[in-house]
Amino acid sequence: MAVEAKPLYSSKATEHQETNAEELRKEHLMLDPMPRDEMNQMVMNAMHTTTKKYWVFLIGFGLAVVVLLFGAWGYMIANGMGVAGIRRPVFWGIFIVTFVFWIGISHAGTFVSAILRVFKAEFRRPFTRAAELMTTFGLAAGALYPLIHLGRVWVFYWMIPYPNARWLWPNFRSPLVWDFLAITTYLLSSTIYLFLPLMPDLAMARDRTTGWRHAIYKVLSLGWRGTEAEWLRLRKAIGIFAFAIIPVMFSVHTIVSWDFAVTMVVGWQSTIFGPYFIIGAILSGVSAVVTILYIIRSTMKNFDYFIRPEHFDGLGKLILIFSMAWAYFFFNEYILSWYGGEEALKQLLTLHATGPSAWVWYLMLICNVAIPWLFLWNKKIRRTPWIMFIITLLVNVGMFAERYTIIPLTLGHQRNPFDWGIYNPTIVEISIVLGTLCLFIFLYLLASRLIPLVPVWEVQEGQMSHTFRKVGKTEIPSVTELE
Amino acid sequence: MSDNISRRDFLKLSGLGITAAAVMTGCGPSSRYVVRHAYVDMPEYNQTGVSTFYATTCQECPAGCGIIVRTQEGRAIKIEGNPNHPVNLGKICSRGLTSVQGLYNPDRIGGPQKRSRGEQNITPMNWEDAVTVVTNGLANSGKVAFLLGLTSDHLFDLVTEITTAANSMPPFRYSSLATLEGRATLVKATEEMFGKPNLPYFDISNSDVILNFGASFLETWISPLAYSRGFKNFRKQKFGKRGYLISFEPRQSLTSANADLWVPALPGSEGYLAMAIGKIVAQIKSLPIPLMYENITISDASKISGVSETKLQEIAEIVARAEHPIAIPGGGALVTENGLQTAKAILGLNILHKNLGVPGGVYLTNGDSPTTNLDEIAKLIQEMNAGNIATIFIHGTNPVFELPKSLGFTEALKKVPTVISFSSFEDETVIESDYVFPDHTGLESFGYQRVLAGSDREAISSVQPVVQPIHDTKATVDVFLAAATSVGGDISAKIKYTDEVDFLQQKITPLLDSGGFYNAPELPTFWSKWLQYGGWWKPEMGLEIPEDNNQLSEKIDLKLPKQLSENKEFHLITFGTQMGDGHGANRPWLQETPDPMTTLTWNSWIEINPDTADKLGIHDDDIVSVASTTGGESIEVVVYRYPAIRPDCVAMPFGQGHTALGRYAEGRGSNPAEIWSSLLNQAGNLAVFETKVSITPTGKRRPLARQESKAGVYGEH
Amino acid sequence: MAEKEGKEKWGMVIDLDICTGCQACVTACSMENNIPFVGEDEMAYGRGMQWMRIRRYWEGEYPEVAPAHEPMLCQQCGNAPCEPVCPVFASVHSEQEQINLQVYNRCIGTRYCANNCPFSARTFNWFDYELPAPMNSYLNPDVSVRRRGIMEKCTFCVQRIVKGRQNASASGREIADGEVVPACAQACPTDAIVFGNLSDPESRVSQIARSDRAFRELEELGTDSRVTYLKGGKNYGS
Amino acid sequence: MEKNIRMVLFKEDQIDQASEAIETLHHQGISEKDISIISGVPFSEKILGRPAAWTNIPIFGIAGALVGLVIASLFNFLTPHLYKMTVGGMPLTPIPTSIVVTFELTMLGLLISILLGVIIEMISPSSGPKGYHPKISDGYIGILFTCPAATDEKTCLELQDMGAEIVDPAEVKQP
Structure with a gap:
């Protein structure tokens, strides 16, 4: 680190290096500043480094998308929904489960970068972009499902409100139309929200590339120079977005939950579904951020500088909190249903816990409650990335199991026992589900080499505003408000 | 729905909000003349075409229910019940409803075939050659056999005429359905009790308690639609009275499922139960115990049947209290070794109650019941095995499938040089045949069906084609008539019908003025009414009343049902x-x-x-x-x-x-x-x-x- | 049009005391409404297309055991839960007949309506079920043949209602009671199914529906179903 | 009078010098509108002693939200009247469901219009001297100023004394 005077850095701190400060520096990215040009170079390097392995994975996942997703989907379109395992009375199966799952995942980006931004949680800085990318791609994968699960996908546009030759407008009283509007809103806004803070970094990339990349970055960065007016504009836009996208995020998952809660289905009709789904979504989303950060950190060049145990630690705490909140909502939902004593509901809850698919229910509780509660209180575990990777993967397995319990397992046991039915997903359904997972990974792999995964300017801004301040005998980090 | 809004209002509204839509969709000069509506209506609101309805008779089982077939553009669309028909009064069961799936079945035989037995080696033929084959068969009149089903009564009548003329074996009729119903046993019991080999008619509509011994009359038994209607009337009687159905059956059938009391009795023990009930009822009513029921103790009956004594007592009390308790022998109770005696013991209960020929009681139907007993089929098999049959004609039944394997029909068939089937489908018997000369299916044919047991009056149901035959099939009656003309000898001399319709018209001529609900001065008018109404029947109820000739003094001998080793047999x-x-x-x-x-x-x-x-x-x-x-x-x-x-x-x-x-x-x-x-x-x-x-x-x-x-x-x- | 409203409100009464459970209504419905058969494997997997099904539970223990049969079909709810959830108005309430209609050509197959039907009365065309020639000849020209990917259900034989109305208006009169009969009621061997206009208090169906044995399935959900059942039972009236 | 656009760069930690430099330029008689500051990280105007910049983004946002609101109202209260479709015994235009649609479309309008606003403002001509240097994204603070051709060398040298790097005019171009 350069020793020259930095207005925003306490020069004393550099002179009197104490072990405490040294440790803190190692610990916190914000206290471990690096010159801009070096940081740029690191990010650009990470972006440009493509190993053979990378190409194998990229092409492999690309092929998987074509075969698993589009192949199976095409087969289903050609033959009919019957190739999926859904049946009377389980008319929604793993497609809607995965839909809700992806929409849940997509909450992470917004949560991390909007809510943490609003509350100025500094540790967010290096991974907001990674989380926002997850939002966008998660939504892209999830938004396919309302199409995939349509019986006649070739007329999906009949849901879109526009003046048409049929002289018909969609039914704005239908939660599916709300869904359509909410997801469109969220997809567009989260993409914009990804794009806005990206502009300065695109400009940075533009300055460091030639050829086709340069051309693309030039267009995308909209001629960014970094004038005061531009920064102000950007700050204003991000400011408005960070506030506006939070209610949109809440509304999206609430509306997704209303797809279920407005019905007469036993076990769906619940007033608590909105917040219950939101908490579940954030739990699953934040966990997915950790999973992805681990992968990025261990596969991409220079990322161990940006992503540090402190980030796993912070996110781990969040996961623990949301796991507790989720358990609270789950219990709330459960005890009230149980206490009400409605025959069908009681039967349903009993079947969830003792029926042939009870393992799904227990998987949900183990992964969503037991595992986070048992492990995440421990700082050492929270700071060990690979353990966090496993735990967060399991949390998402649990969240998938939760949606599976709520959708096909609940639909299968309604008021008329004569019509009960057990749903088994078919190979086609599983293939499509894996296909969207591959799509997500494929897009992420592609994006990791096309856009700077770290918002360099935000990290720089953060590092500039962090400093050591002497208090009594020791120096402690302090944050300056730059904006 | 779309009428709720006038075009003017519609345009006004759309002008406000969706001008864009109007611009996009309402353009072009012709749009001025076309009134467009939003795409809101179900296509079911657009009706096209007019249907033609034909009255005919369902040929899916021998009950002879009248049906009305809705046809459109020459296609049979839907089977509906004939509301005037005395058997079903407009109702229809699943079997009748699906007969169009028989007519339009993709697996129908398209024309006459010569086949190699047991193989898929098929040579199509033309009908001239087919008639020659049939003629050759008929020519050897001493060695010809006919095996017919229970439907197509007119074919049975013609074949009877042919066999009579040629002095060959009379036609056999077989149906597994009739076997399971115990039809032959019932007819025999009726003959022995009341002196007539006819099916009895049970007027359950007006009875207040039914003692049903194994008759699944809501499903298949004899005339299910007629009895279903009877069941309805039985349950919905005047002044809110509701009949009480008691059913004895080892396995709960749909009929027993609808019973107020289902008594799972051991198969073969129904006779004991009937006797015990008869005895207790006589005791309750302080009647002298008839000889028929004397020879039983209640505890024996209880032990044999597995029905507790208290339950027997309870049932007997219900029966004794009733005004018109009716006892029906059918199905399961009759197809045991004790069948005939059981049937008599059960019919006897009706005599005990003096429930003969009164509303809610037992009547006798008219006309003979065309059922061949299995012992006669067994004799036919013997003849076949002995090489005494050169040609067998099989129509309307599938003996290879329907006869018990242990009887050895399939093996016997192999000894018959010429097997001719008239089946519309390649069934198990066709596989074992030399020739198939497919008949029309029921909806393409002419004919008649005598109503046996489902009607409270004399009735003959007419069959007429509702569509053109869709394959190269030929009415079997026409095949036989053509063969009869060319075979020469007695047959040609005595069988003088130009074709099927001529045959039918000659057969129904006696009905012209015999007091049906319509009469006609001459045949053509009668014929058109016959086709139009779907048959001919008497205008009011009229059945023979069986007589009480002290039948109850006949003793009944029952064999003890066999003991089974538990959980093994x-x-x-x-x-x-x-x-x-x-x-x-x-x-x-x-x-x-x-x-x-x-x-x-x-x-x-x-x-x-x-x-x-x-x-x-x-x-x-x-x-x-x-x-x-x-x-x-x-x-x-x-x-x-x-x-x-x-x-x-x-x-x-x-x-x-x-x-x-x-x-x-x-x-x-x-x-x-x-x-x-x-x-x-x-x-x-x-x-x-x-x-x-x-x-x-x-x-x-x-x-x-x-x-x-x-x-x-x-x-x- | 306005004064015409409220003249028709079709409804059905099913008397469970005389319903034997014989399934004739099921076949009749299937044959009238061009319902495809799906074969053994699909039936086994709960994908039968019957618009009308006879629900059969068992009551009691052997030997006092008996099945309870209950024909279950679309209840044509006045406040139908299936209707508002459809994004494209494929499931709508008909103003004229006061029944619930599924407009096939508008359906995109979200299957939301089927989830929300408390009676499981809706069936979905999982595949294109083609009838091999010449079996397609019996298809009823008054009823649409549905293709894969759309929802369908009992229509109260709306094609017969329409035809009845046309016949009545051609001869300048009102539809007579009993003039319009759906296929199930027409076939029912015991006349357990009675169909008619509930808005006419004198119609047969209205009279029977006032029976003290009358109940409606899941009435507590408030869907205002138009099918009334008359309680059956071994001991009634005996 | 001929005017030249010149550019000087300060390292990012020379923020104090940069603000001094701006003051120096003011002393040279170069007005605020002839100066633009470009940087790789945002510095508020106060730090550099510059007048507050100005943007229309919030106005775009409000306009977009209003458009969304109007469209939502048309969807909610106009389209159901085009043809009457009763569903589930609900009124034709129920308020509770319309709130959902209104919220979503208003937010959609707001958020899309902000992007539009950013794009429009980015491509519309900006005030102040134009020019860019790739070093900006390496963390340099660039000061662009327009001054009379006669004095530009002098001014630059003055700034150089304060630690600025002088960029060759040929290198100052649009990105």
Whole structure:
């Protein structure tokens, strides 16, 4: 680190290096500043480094998308929904489960970068972009499902409100139309929200590339120079977005939950579904951020500088909190249903816990409650990335199991026992589900080499505003408000 | 819906908000003349075309229900009941409804064929050659046999004329349905009791208690639609009175399921029960105990049948209190070794109550009942085996499928040089035939059907084609008439009909002025009314009244039902389903319409009491091997744990297990006829319920296609 | 149009005391409404297309065991839960007949309506079920043949209602009671199914529906179903 | 009078010098509108002693939200009246469901219009001297100023004394 005077850095701190400060520096990215040009170079390097392995994975996942997703989907379109395992009375199966799952995942980006931004949680800085990318791609994968699960996908546009030759407008009283509007809103806004803070970094990339990349970055960065007016504009836009996208995020998952809660289905009709789904979504989303950060950190060049145990630690705490909140909502939902004593509901809850698919229910509780509660209180575990990777993967397995319990397992046991039915997903359904997972990974792999995964300017801004301040005998980090 | 808004309003509104839509969609010069509406209506609001309705008779079973067929553009669309017809009064069952699936079945035989037996080696023929083959068969009049089904009465009449003229063997008639109904036994019992070989008519509409011994009259028994209507009237009598149905049956059929009291009695013990009830009723009513019922003690009856004495007492009291209790002998009670005596004991209960020829009582129908006893079929098989049959004509029945394997019909058939089938479908018998000369299906044919037991009046139901024959088929009557003309000899001399219609017209000429609900001065008018109304019948109720000739003084001898070793040997109950005698199995909608009791589709199954199944370690959907303990033949069939069957009985539906009969029938389930015992009762009726079987799990499983949720209904997963 | 409203409100009464459970209504419905058969495997997997099904539970233990049959079809709810959830107005309430209609050509197959039907009365075309020639000849020209990917259900034989109305208006009169009969009621061997106009208090169906045995399935959900059942039972009236 | 656009760069930690430099330029008689500051990280105007910049983004947002609101109202209250479709016994235009649609479309309008606003403002001509240097994204603070051609060398040298790097005019171009 350069020793020259930095207005925003306490020069004393550099002179009197104490072990405490040294440790803190190692610990916190914000206290471990690096010159801009070096940081740029690191990010650009990470972006440009493509190993053979990378190409194998990229092409492999690309092929998987074509075969698993589009192949199976095409087969289903050609033959009919019957190739999926859904049946009377389980008319929604793993497609809607995965839909809700992806929409849940997509909450992470917004949560991390909007809510943490609003509350100025500094540790967010290096991974907001990674989380926002997850939002966008998660939504892209999830938004396919309302199409995939349509019986006649070739007329999906009949849901879109526009003046048409049929002289018909969609039914704005239908939660599916709300869904359509909410997801469109969220997809567009989260993409914009990804794009806005990206502009300065695109400009940075533009300055460091030639050829086709340069051309693309030039267009995308909209001629960014970094004038005061531009920064102000950007700050204003991000400011408005960070506030506006939070209610949109809440509304999206609430509306997704209303797809279920407005019905007469036993076990769906619940007033608590909105917040219950939101908490579940954030739990699953934040966990997915950790999973992805681990992968990025261990596969991409220079990322161990940006992503540090402190980030796993912070996110781990969040996961623990949301796991507790989720358990609270789950219990709330459960005890009230149980206490009400409605025959069908009681039967349903009993079947969830003792029926042939009870393992799904227990998987949900183990992964969503037991595992986070048992492990995440421990700082050492929270700071060990690979353990966090496993735990967060399991949390998402649990969240998938939760949606599976709520959708096909609940639909299968309604008021008329004569019509009960057990749903088994078919190979086609599983293939499509894996296909969207591959799509997500494929897009992420592609994006990791096309856009700077770290918002360099935000990290720089953060590092500039962090400093050591002497208090009594020791120096402690302090944050300056730059904006 | 779209009328709710005038065009003007519509344009006004759309002008406000969706000018864009108008610009996009309402452009072009022609749009001024076309009134467009939003795409809001269901297409069912647009009607096209006019239908033509034809009255004819359902040929799916011998009950002779009148149907009205809706046709449009020369196609038969929908079968509806004929509201005027005395049998069904506009109602219709599943079998009748699906007869269009027989007519338009993709597996129909398209024209006359010469075949190699047992092979798929088929040579198409033309009808001239076919008639020559039939002529050659008829020429050898001493060695010709006819095996007919219970439908196509006019064909039976013609063949009878031919055999009479040629002095050859009279035609045989066989239907497994009639066997399961115990029809021959009932006719025989009626003959012995009342002196007439006719089916009795049970007026359940007006009776207040029904003692039903094994007759599944809501499903297949004799005339299910007529009895279903009777059941309705029985339940909905004047002043809110509701009849009380008591049903004795080892396995709960749909009829027993609708009973107020189902008594699971051991098969073969129904006679004892009837006697015991008769005895107690006589005691209650302080009548002298008739000889017929004297020879029984209540405790014996209880021990033999497994029905408790208190229950017997209770039932007898209900019967004694009733005004018109009616006792129906049918099905299961009759197809045991005791069948004939049982039938008499049951019919006797009606005499005990003086319930003959009164509303709510028993009547006798007119006309003879065309049922061949199985002992005669057995004789035919002997003749065949002896080489005395050169040509056999088979029409309207599928003996290879329907006769018990132990009878050896299939083997006997191999000894007959020429086997000619008139089947419309490639069934099991066609496979074993040399020639198929396909008849029209019921909806393409002319004919008549005598109504036997479903009508409270004399009735003949007319059959007429509702569509043009869709294949190169020929009416069998016409084939025989053509052959009869060319064969020469006595037949040509005596059979003088130009064609089928001529034959029919000559046959119905006697009805012209015999007091039907319409009369006509001459044949053409009569003929048109005959076709228009779907038959001819008397305007008011009129049946023969059976006489009380002290029949109750006849003693009854019953054999004790055989003892079975527990959990090793079981009574096999075979019950009729919507597949009828088995030819319904190629109607996909009959296959897919669930069985009323088990909700199973597309397969056959064996019903086992869950307790028994537990003892044998058998689960639902297990495949078990069911072996006859007398004959040794065995079949494999899937288990359905059925809560409403005696633990010492197992039950199988009849009609599945086809090895031929087209794509919808083949390879589904198994045919209990393969393990039926060939034991006959005193009436010559096959004693189907005397079949004893052992059950062995095979370790294989096959899920049955059930409509119910096993988890939901039985709590099993 | 306005004064015409409220003249028709079709309804059905099913008397469970005389319903034998014989399934004739099921077949009749299937044959009238061009319902495809699906075969054994699909039936086994709960994909039967029957618009009308006879639900059969068991009551009691052997030997006092008996099945309880109950024909179950679309209840044509006045406040139908299936209707508002459809994004494209494929499930709508008909103003004229006061029944619930599924407009096939508008359906996109979200299957939401089927989830929300408390009676499981809706069926979905999982595949194109083609009838091999010449079996397609019996298809009823008044009823649309549905293709894969759309929802369908009992229509109260709306094609017969329309035809009845046309016949009546051609002869300048009102539709007579009993003039319009759906296929199930027409076939029912015991006349357990009675169909008619509930808005006419004198019609047969209205009279029977006032029976003290009358109940409606899941009435507590408030869907205002138009099918009334008359309680059956071994001990009634005996 | 001929005017030249010149650019000087300060390292990012020379923020104090940069603000001094701006003051120096003011002393040179170069007005605020002839100066633009470009940087790789945002510095508020106060730090550099510059007048507050100005943007229309919030106005775009409000306009977009209003458009969304109007469209939502048309969807909710107009389209159901085009043809009457009763569903589930609900009124034709129920308020509770319309709130959902209104919220979503208003937010959609707001958020899309902000992007539009950013794009429009980015491509519309900006005030102040134009020019860019790739070093900006390496963390340099660039000061662009327009001054009379006669004095530009002098001014630059003056700034150089304060630690600025002088960029060759040929290198100052649009990105």
